[in-house]
Structure formats: structure tokens, C-alpha cells
């Protein structure tokens with residue numbers, strides 16, 4: 001991670017919070033994307049009230065005069081019109097009015113976004129996508145998250161629920177998707193860390209997982225490399241379609257599995273994507289590895305806070 005020691009030069013920071021299934025990661029972030037201070041605490045799983053209380057406590061831990069806004073990245077589709085967390089798969093939040101609650105609690109502008117959108121915004125502002133106006137980010141972890149920056153603005157769709165790139169069809173009537181998704185053949189079912197773990201177990205027994213698959217590939221295991229290449233092929237098919245839709249200069253791969261397996265995924269995924277993509281995108285698009293690690297979400301969430309601050313100031 002870069003720039004953790006940059007001093008505060010103006011009272012113009014935002015707090016970003018990345019709400020995960022096990023941890024709340026929070027940080028005070030400057031306009032240049034550097035993290036001034038950090039804090040983390042466990043995510044409670046028992047009730048919405050408790051989650052809200054812990055998010056408030058995380059803000060309180062970091063709040064000072066330098067902070068002008070707060071932003072949240074949440075693993076759920078977001079209703080931007082009403083500031084609602086629509087529904088988390090792994091957390092007790094449903095139609096949760098997080099934005100207004102926090103705005104009333106702290107009296108400063110509050111922004112809210114999907115966690116994968118926040119990660120994409122973080123990489124765009126301070127990581128692998130700095131200086132690009134058009135990028136697509138895929139986070140390969142337990143699931144597959146997607147985020148898009150288009151024409152220098154985060155893409156959110158009409159209500160704020162876009163872009164769920166993990167849930168596009170790459171195989172008609174293919175594998176059943178995960179969690180509450182009723183779809184089949186979705187990208188997530190083929191390229192998530194969970195899918196890689198399933199492939200690893202099929203080849204190396206019940207104790208294998210995605211981490212071991214990458215480790216075996218590092219050790220030169222031909223079967224492990226073949227399985228990762230297969231994952232990369234599906235990934236490239238998806239990326240080729242995203243390139244045709246969004247016309248990005250850059251596709252950033254992040255998430256625990258995406259970063260760990262990057263060296264195996266990048267080549268074959270890029271090749272498959274170029275096969276599907278049309279010119280001129282085919283020639284110009286490139287893949288890059290996410291740079292911010294686990295800080296991408298909180299940095300991006302802080303920029304969602306800055307967005308709310310700038311909107312409030314120009315209103």
C-alpha cells in the first residue's frame with residue numbers, strides 16, 4: 001500500500017468503510033487516495049442494529065476536523081435513490097436505510113455504494129487504474145464482483161445496482177450460480193475462488209482449495225496449471241463481452257483469488273478476451289493486477305464519500 005505517511009495538508013479528508021463478512025475496514029483517506037489513518041473491527045452478524053452501531057463506532061474512532069464526508073462500501077445491491085442497502089447475502093441487512101441514518105448521526109455528507117464498485121473506484125483513483133477514464137474491474141473472491149468506470153464516472157445503472165458483472169451468462173444453461181442467485185452459467189460459477197476451490201477438490205481431494213491450487217501451479221504441477229487455464233478461459237470470455245459493452249482501456253483483476261492466481265489467469269484470459277472483442281478494443285485493451293490489496297474497498301468508499309461531499313457543495 002502506498003502513501004500511508006502523507007500528512008494532512010487540508011481539512012478535506014473522507015472516511016471510507018468497507019463492510020465485509022468478517023471485518024469492517026475503515027480509514028481516513030485524503031483526496032490523493034493516500035490512507036492517513038486506519039481502523040478495523042469485527043463485523044457483527046446478529047442484527048441490523050448491531051451492524052449499524054459497529055459502523056458508527058468505526059466512524060467515531062476516526063472522525064476529526066479533517067473529515068468532511070463518509071462513504072460506505074457494502075456487499076449488496078444499493079438503491080441509490082433511497083440510500084438503501086437492498087439485501088446482503090451474508091449480513092443481516094435488508095432494505096437498510098444506511099445513508100440517511102449515518103447522515104443524521106454525523107451531520108456530514110454520506111455516500112453509499114456496492115463493495116465491488118467501491119473497489120473499482122479505489123483502483124481507479126489510487127491504484128492500477130490511475131489516469132484512466134474507462135475501466136472495468138472484476139474482484140474474484142468468494143463471489144465475483146464487478147465495477148465499471150465509464151467516461152470518468154462510476155457506472156451504477158438506473159437505481160445504483162449496476163454493474164453485477166459476476167452474474168452475466170458465459171455458458172447457456174450452465175452451472176448453477178451461488179447464494180441467492182437463481183441463475184445458471186454465470187461467470188461467478190466458473191471463475192470465483194469458490195469455483196477454483198471446487199475444481200481443486202475434484203482434482204486433488206477434499207482438503208484442497210483455491211490457495212493450494214495456486215501453490216501447486218507455482219510448484220509446476222501440470223494439472224493445477226491446466227485447471228487455472230480453464231478458469232482463465234471462462235474469465236476471458238466474460239472479459240471479451242465486457243470489453244464489447246463498455247470499451248474500457250483497462251480491465252483490473254482483484255480479489256483474493258484474482259490477485260493470487262493473476263500470473264496464471266492473465267495470459268490465457270487476455271487471449272480469450274481478444275478473440276471475443278471487436279476492434280478497436282481488441283487491440284487496445286489490457287489486463288492489470290489490482291494494486292491496493294484489501295485497502296481498495298475502503299479507499300474507494302472514501303471517494304464515494306467525496307462524491308457526496310462535492311454533490312452537497314455544488315447543490
Ligand SMILES: [Zn+2]
Nearest residue numbers: 167177181186
Ligand atoms: Zn449468478
